Amino acid sequence: MQYEFSIQVLPEVAGNPDMLQEQVSKQNKIPIEDIRHVEILKRSIDARQRVIKVNLKIRVYVHEEFTEKPILLPDYPDVSNAAEVVIIGAGPAGLFAALKCIELGYKPIVIERGKDVRSRRRDLKAINRDHIVHEDSNYCFGEGGAGTYSDGKLYTRSKKRGDVNRILRLLVGFGATDQILVEAHPHIGTNKLPGIIAAIRNKIIDHGGKVLFETRVTDLKIAHNEIQGIITHNGDIIDAKKVILATGHSARDIFELLYRKKVEIEAKPFALGVRVEHSQQLIDQIQYKCPTRGPFLPPSPYSIVKQVGGRGMYSFCMCPGGVIAPCATSSGEVVTNGWSPSKRDQPTSNSGIVVELRLKDFKDFSEYGPLAGMYFQKSIEQRAWHLAGETQKVPAQRLVDLTNGRVSTGLPETSYKPGLSSIDMSEVFPQFIYETLKEGFKAFDKSMRGYLTNEAVAHAPESRTSSPVRIPRDRKTLEHTQIKGLYPCGEGAGYAGGIISAAIDGEKCAEACVASLS
Numbered sequence: 001m002q003y004e005f006s007i008q009v010l011p012e013v014a015g016n017p018d019m020l021q022e023q024v025s026k027q028n029k030i031p032i033e034d035i036r037h038v039e040i041l042k043r044s045i046d047a048r049q050r051v052i053k054v055n056l057k058i059r060v061y062v063h064e065e066f067t068e069k070p071i072l073l074p075d076y077p078d079v080s081n082a083a084e085v086v087i088i089g090a091g092p093a094g095l096f097a098a099l100k101c102i103e104l105g106y107k108p109i110v111i112e113r114g115k116d117v118r119s120r121r122r123d124l125k126a127i128n129r130d131h132i133v134h135e136d137s138n139y140c141f142g143e144g145g146a147g148t149y150s151d152g153k154l155y156t157r158s159k160k161r162g163d164v165n166r167i168l169r170l171l172v173g174f175g176a177t178d179q180i181l182v183e184a185h186p187h188i189g190t191n192k193l194p195g196i197i198a199a200i201r202n203k204i205i206d207h208g209g210k211v212l213f214e215t216r217v218t219d220l221k222i223a224h225n226e227i228q229g230i231i232t233h234n235g236d237i238i239d240a241k242k243v244i245l246a247t248g249h250s251a252r253d254i255f256e257l258l259y260r261k262k263v264e265i266e267a268k269p270f271a272l273g274v275r276v277e278h279s280q281q282l283i284d285q286i287q288y289k290c291p292t293r294g295p296f297l298p299p300s301p302y303s304i305v306k307q308v309g310g311r312g313m314y315s316f317c318m319c320p321g322g323v324i325a326p327c328a329t330s331s332g333e334v335v336t337n338g339w340s341p342s343k344r345d346q347p348t349s350n351s352g353i354v355v356e357l358r359l360k361d362f363k364d365f366s367e368y369g370p371l372a373g374m375y376f377q378k379s380i381e382q383r384a385w386h387l388a389g390e391t392q393k394v395p396a397q398r399l400v401d402l403t404n405g406r407v408s409t410g411l412p413e414t415s416y417k418p419g420l421s422s423i424d425m426s427e428v429f430p431q432f433i434y435e436t437l438k439e440g441f442k443a444f445d446k447s448m449r450g451y452l453t454n455e456a457v458a459h460a461p462e463s464r465t466s467s468p469v470r471i472p473r474d475r476k477t478l479e480h481t482q483i484k485g486l487y488p489c490g491e492g493a494g495y496a497g498g499i500i501s502a503a504i505d506g507e508k509c510a511e512a513c514v515a516s517l518s
């Protein structure tokens with residue numbers, strides 16, 4: 001017999017199958033010798049009380065043996081000779097669109113400007129060590145997209161849990177730990193993601209799909225408002241009646257191209273701010289309310305939102321035990337974001353702390369029409385680059401100094417490898433962002449006592465939180481509102497915000513696209 005229920009236990013019990021079995025037995029009056037296995041279905045940490053507990057959803061096997069069921073991938077057919085779908089971009093949206101095409105019997109041709117995951121590493125080293133930004137291969141561009149060298153957080157605000165579970169199960173099938181199915185806030189880690197991405201690519205190729213690396217799409221062939229194909233940087237033309245455009249939020253050249261070709265696009269609000277680094281120990285102390293977290297608790301994340309003068313200011317993409325990365329996609333700009341290894345065992349934690357922007361904030365850039373937000377974003381990245389010395393060093397300021405409007409003397413070394421320049425954030429940001437940050441950090445400290453400390457350092461800017469442009473599409477067919485056969489997809493088109501939602505949108509676009517073919 002199997003029984004499913006929820007239980008709250010101490011962290012040391014949650015991590016020890018024998019102790020857990022004993023507690024289940026006692027609490028539910030089931031003789032321990034009758035329990036064959038306790039399977040954990042969901043796990044989350046409740047740190048709201050003085051004594052931290054772990055919430056578990058469990059399935060107890062009483063007088064019944066437990067057999068582990070392997071997570072199987074779909075039975076992908078061979079699509080070598082099937083009708084083709086061109087997919088631009090090999091981020092989560094593009095890759096999951098490609099897998100879905102194969103599942104449905106169509107041949108994906110994935111076109112990616114960057115390199116395969118392994119070759120990409122050299123370019124990441126170059127930006128970290130030598131301040132060289134490769135414009136097609138960096139933390140945002142290349143196989144796996146922006147999500148490859150990330151923390152690999154796998155949660156989303158999407159309400160469609162079914163879809164989320166489907167993506168998580170596929171990731172397990174491609175090599176992720178099955179613990180991502182159990183954790184309330186799963187993550188994979190930078191060291192594990194490349195292997196999973198490579199397994200997805202190999203599956204696409206093994207089943208007859210194509211993946212073209214180092215191939216940048218520079219033009220779209222359109223006739224009578226219908227897509228005819230794409231043109232690559234070396235002048236090659238690939239004819240196509242169906243194109244999924246999944247180029248991510250950093251493909252400024254694609255937004256420019258669409259604007260030039262008078263393909264409808266819209267400005268979209270996004271958020272922008274700094275990336276703040278604290279010691280992980282301090283965050284653990286604040287969140288777990290104890291001097292050290294001990295061996296049974298993971299490095300603590302945090303999530304915080306405040307309203308400051310009518311604007312939202314919130315934490316974004318928090319990386320416990322992680323590192324701040326240089327995420328520029330062009331020379332002449334600096335951009336920050338964060339990653340963590342699977343164990344999240346770095347001594348520092350970092351998080352984007354961003355201020356909500358509105359369309360009217362881009363008024364000084366109105367000459368750029370729907371690209372106003374993108375130019376606003378770019379201007380801040382370029383100003384930060386200039387102020388910090390025109391390398392990949394970023395403007396930085398200790399947190400208390402930021403709130404007091406004082407340039408920091410003697411910045412500490414942080415995890416951001418290219419280095420820091422001590423700059424007052426009022427020089428980097430327009431007044432309204434700077435003032436919101438100043439007041440917001442004081443408000444944060446009221447909810448997280450100790451957060452506002454001069455040991456913490458703000459790095460600027462965190463500017464690629466989501467796309468500054470939306471590429472409109474029909475709600476039902478998912479086709480571009482004006483161009484037949486073009487499917488705007490994923491984060492760059494404004495329909496996703498993170499790895500999981502981009503993957504879900506990739507699948508949706510593939511389904512819509514092949515439905516119109518059959």
Ligand code: FAD
Pocket residue numbers: 088089090091092093094111112113114136139140141142143144145146147148149150151152153154155215216217218246247248249250251253254317325327337338339489490491492496497498499500502
């Ligand atoms: P992208 O991943 O941006 O992929 C777009 C792809 O298109 C890229 O590979 C790019 O090279 C390619 N491309 C662009 N232009 C062209 C062109 N002209 N021709 C051919 N190819 C082109 N999200 C999370 O959910 N959890 C996290 O922990 C997390 N951490 C992150 C850490 C970092 C450092 C970064 C940069 C991002 C992180 N994100 C995280 C965000 C997440 O990576 C994105 O939301 C997600 O990757 C978006 O998927 P996408 O497929 O829509 O676009």
